[in-house]
Amino acid sequence: MEEWGISVLFEGKNFIRLLQGLGVTLEISLISVMISVVLGLVMGMFMRVKTKVVRLICRLYLNTVRIVPQLVLLFLAYFGLSKSFGINLSGEVASILVFSFWGIAEMGDLVRGALDSIPKHQYETALAIGLNQRQIYQYIIIPQTIRRLLPQTINLVTRIIKTTSLIVLIGVVEVVKVGQQIIEASRLTVPTAALWIYGVIFLLYFLICYPISLAATKLEKHWEE
16 A cells, blocks of 8 residues: 555544535635525626726626636735735635635626516516516516526536635635645655545545536436436
8 A cells, every 4th residue: 555655545644634624615615605605696786787987897897807817816915915015814814705705796697687587578478467676586587597697607606615725825725735744744755645635636526526517417307307
């Protein structure tokens, strides 16, 4: 076992440390997702407002998020704010801010697309049979929007979870950072540790993201039937 390096996983509390690091990753992801979903719903409504100024601001926000890499946003939040404005953010807080900033824009665009995909004649028909605005949204618009939105939202969740691996570059002790620490500590005694440590990290991400992705696929197929 030692010559292959797998023994490093079972030395001391190395495997427990990896799981603890994974917990940090999931905590940051979960908080970012919750903020993104709640504020993204509001963002999606704003993106459908007919006021040109509001729509322009929303479009500029969305394009900025899509053009600028998440790593640059992380560096701006963690290093830029502290150096330029004296705002001391922890790596975890900076990460949540950045992933929420990104997730809100993406979620908002998903909401906008889901609402725009509902044919206008459904609104007109609902009004014609005497439904008020609340009833139209409660019985017609919201159920259809959820069906269109949920699979895409689940995919966004997996994207956020995977992208959190970037936070290792601002010093957050998450699963990748813990893996690097274990590899560095075993560099002389177990030269092949990197293969096993990163292999386990790969497996942990897969075990978390694959079921989520599978759920999204099954939902899409179920609602298409």
